[in-house]
Amino acid sequence: MRARAHTLQAELAARAGHERQAQTALGLAWYDVEADHSGDPAPMSFSAAHLKGFEGLCELYIGDAAEAHDRFAQAAEALRAPREQVQRAIVTTDQALARIRLREPRAAADLLHGCVAAASTTGGRVPALRLRRARRELRPWRREDWVADLDDHLMDVLGA
DSSP states (O other): OHHHHHHHHHHHHHHTTOHHHHHHHHHHHHHHHTSOOTTOSSTTSSOHHHHHHHHHHHHHHHSOHHHHHHHHHHHHHHOOSGGGHHHHHHHHHHHHHHHHHTTOHHHHHHHHHHHHHHHHHHOOHHHHHHHHHHHHHTGGGTTSHHHHHHHHHHHHHHOO
């Protein structure tokens, strides 16, 4: 629980542009994740893979998009359990945002197709919100066929 709270604190600080506070909160989150979890009633509810996703999010806002992309990819690869599908969709959508910032919008759209499927399967609210944000970031390329394909997929699956 503490690790999750620290990562949320890091995210808020990163979104506000406060790098030092974000890094401090991430450090505290790692301390909590690596601590002894004996007696924890839900030891796997927040893992190092979850934390990697938050590190990527902080990098996206206050660091390097390439580093953010790599952290998102690592987190998505590790989040494989059925109960982690929503978090995997969130991380992959954030990874697509990193691709857009790296000037790879077509690769971002390819990633987002998987996120559309995951959002429809899980019914997760946060992945759907992140998808909407990522699609807005693709507006400069709205006349491209691959964006139209993504829009069609969004409409077919989510009715968005």
